[in-house]
Amino acid sequence: MVTLIVATTSDPASINPATALLAMPGWIAGPILPPDIKSFSNKQTRVIQHDRSILKEDDLDLRWEEATGEVIDEVIFLSRHTAVSNRPALTVHPIGVLHLKDGESPPQGGKPGWAALPNPRIGPWFRLLKKMAEAHGLVPEFEVFVV
Structure with missing residues (x-):
């Protein structure tokens, strides 16, 4: 791999x-x-x-x-990554722009209506990211989430 x-x-x-x-x-x-x-x-x-x-x-x-x-x-x-809330954020997420239809222009690139399959390691990465953010005192200033 x-x-x-x-x-x-x-x-x-x-x-x-x-x-x-x-x-x-x-x-x-x-x-x-x-x-x-x-x-x-x-x-x-x-x-x-x-x-x-x-x-x-x-x-x-x-x-x-x-x-x-x-x-x-x-x-x-x-x-x-810019969070919708405009608050500082730490994220882990698959790439893609499923919310756009063919012919629409993605503002940050990609292909309209397409997203990669989520990596099975996203869950463990997210839990580690959350744990590290809390250990370094970044929460609640930073949102920590999976998109």
Whole structure:
């Protein structure tokens, strides 16, 4: 199982966790995906980093497979999310825009009427996120939820 983690240097909510992850031992530089996406590998995990918005990046798993021959089992995006309440929030959620119909233009990218299947690890990730937020005194200032 190969996991692809996608980060962008244009979003602190993306680059800060990616920087912390890449500071852990075992990472080596990987191939550069066209046009200029850097990558790193550690066991069965790959991190790709670029300076564009990750909201407009489609088919990164297929692009990775084409460039490397590795099949990606899951893609995780590290990104900022704006809560409907406009309160600071920490979220874990599958990607997609099911609420839009064909022909409507998603403001943050994606395909209208489509969403990825939820990863079975979302539940455990959410429980860990909630536990860490409470341990660091971020609750109740931050909402912690699954979308």
